[in-house]
Amino acid sequence: MTTKTYAGRVYLLGSDPVVRFAAQELARYLKEISGSEIKVAKAKAYNKTREGWWVGLATDYTADSVKPSGNDDVIYVDAVKGHAVLSGSNGRAALYAVYRYLEELGCCWIRPGANGERLPRIAKPQTRRVALIEKPSARHRCICIEGSCAVEHVKAMIDYAAKRGFNGYFTQFRNSYTFFDRWYGMERHRKIKRTPFSSEAAHKHQETVKKEALKRGMMLHAVGHGWTCEPFGIKGEEWSAAGDKVSPEVAQYLAEVAGKRDLWRGVALNTQLCFSQLKVRELFTDAIVEYAQEHPLEEYIHVWQADGSNNHCECAECAKAIPSDWYVASLNLLDEKLTAAGLKTKIVFLAYVDLLWAPRKEKIANPERFVLMFAPITRSYANSFMSDKNSEPAPVPPYRRNKLEFPTAPADNLAMLAKWRRKFSGECVDFDYHLWGSSYSDPGQMALARVIHEDATGLGKMGMDGFISCQNQRVSFPTGITMEALGRGLWCADETFDEMASRYFHKVYGAKGTLVRLYLEEVSRAISRDLYTAPREPEKTEGIGQMRRASRKWLRIAELTAEMQPVIDKGVKSRDKIVAETWRALDHYAWFVVNYADFQRLAWRGDAAASAKYDEIADELDRRLPLLHDMLDTWSLKRQMQHTLWINGLPFTERIALPRP
Ligand SMILES: [Zn+2]
Secondary structure (H helix, E strand, C coil), rough: CCCCCCCCEEECCCHHHHHHHHHHHHHHHHHHCCCEEEEEEEEECCCCCCCEEEEHHHHHHHCCCCCCCCCCCCEHHHHHHHEEEEEEECCHHHHHHHHHHHHHHCCECCCCCCHHHHHCCCCCHHHHEEEEEEECCEEEEEEEECCCCCCCHHHHHHHHHHCCCCCCEEEEECCCCHHHHHHHHHHHCCCCCCCCCHHHHHHHHHHHHHHHHCCCCCCEEEEEEECHHHHCCCCCCCCCCCCCCCCHHHCCCCCCCCCCCCCCEEEECCCCCCCCCHHHHHHHHHHHHHHHHHCCCCCCCEECCCHHHHHHCCCCCHCCCCCHHHHHHHHHHHHHHHCCCCCCCCEEEEEHHHHHHHCCCCEEEEHHHEEEEEEECCCCCCCCHHHCCCCCCCCCCCCCCCCCCCCCHHHHHHHHHHHHHHHCCCCCEEECCCCHHHHHHHHCCHHHHHHHHHHHCCCHHHCCCCEEEEECCCCCCCCCCCHHEEEEEEHHCCCHHHHHHHHHHHHHHHHHHHHHHHHHHHHHHHHHHHCCCCCCCCCHHHHHHHHHHHHHHHHHHHHHHHHHHHHHHHHHHCCCCCHHHHHHHHHHHEEEEEEEEHHHHHHCCCCCHHHHHHHHHHHHHHHHHHHCCEECCCCHHHHHHHHHHCCCCCCCCCCCCCCCC
């Protein structure tokens, strides 16, 4: 007796390399799902009578699939009775069509990294009816590198990002050095030790990352900080004081602060320039044009000034205008040069700290060239923009050179953006930091996931065209809910948080999904608002007193976790490897969150035992790193814990800013 095994075909239309990748991905997953032989075959033309999966651009079909619409991503899926059309308005949209189709079949993208997806078993996936026409709510859906990362972590993030519908990746700096150095130089050693890590190695990793993003048709965003250093012969790869001395030839171009032209507190990246000098603007813009010429695949180049705040030039010429005026003058000069060089590169400029104050005299001459990036780094993540929108913003304070205080309330930040929008009508994106340092202020993840979702779904109402998430690459401890909230929120602004969250927890934890969600929500409720509103400097003694009083509440986390433990113990015994893995993550988390809450309680009470607790947690994180590194950025977590000890005047073992060997 013979059994006939099904051999299916994925037909590839056209020659777009991203569509080819989409077809390969589809065949790979269908094979795993069905256990059948599924092969990719190149087809000359679409044939609506032939069985199989047809993957192509909208223009490859004579059928009524979607028509292309510029750079916007639109997907079209129509699968019925053995014949499936999967198409997109461009290559990456065809890839999203494939991933959304697979998701409708039951695939679950849990989180980035190993064991981060669960696939259904379906003998005949071709018989399933799936029909989708989707256009993401936000045009720009970009992830930006931050934290500590191995190149594998970034690759895993990009792989996941395409599945979750993100369409851009931002590598930061010319080689992303500082992020890779934190992993290769420190975190991976699992002891208090640092090894040398080279710029060349960082460059190689960055090239790998770009290749992975381009393979999926994602838009590359590049550089950002550094333009104020490298054109002037100063190295600007990381935010540290390298003890560099600058020559008088270079010093003449640096910002004059308190009568001196020198590196700002010794850090090149934080040193502004004397932008009223035409020579400075020429050198600054020449370097950008040269970079754009050498990197034609980088669609978006970020042109930022130095980092840091209250560090602008005080010379008599610079004082004649505010920093954003000098910034816009440089950007207009850059636009002229790019146009003369025939370059279409888009330039992303930044309203950030001192530059939140909109220009008074200057105006962007060619809005088509630019994207305004609003980066409210001083905002609080206790509330979303939308929930804070109805509160009356404080009037925008007058600009006072190098004596600025920055707004924390989202509404106050939005009021400053509104002033910029009166001067610039082009595209605008939110560059935001929910999943950077702040992510550990909500160990339950659920309060933060809600704020992320409200911010992502509210972009349109705020007149913004997208979101760049400046974030740690490993943010899935214990679940991938925050990335799900961000990705889904940018994709579909109409979906509610509850719809998104219930679906996610149900897919990941099955019948126990609601229970897990409630547990994490309780953890968030017990501590996150306190940690989000905690003082960030030791001088804020009143805030420290409040934290001390609030800390009693945090004991609740140990009770909640003890109640949850038997459920977790059962879950880790699941025969399904991926299911067991998701429960194991919760098991590690149960250990962590109880100790972390205890650490916070001790630290905010000023108890010296907090220092030992930090060492205990850090050592245990190191021990568990091989099991946790896909989900948790332990370098960033340790940094945040050290910061908490510092605010409370408690000593700590330095594990983050280790001296160079
Ligand atoms: Zn100056």
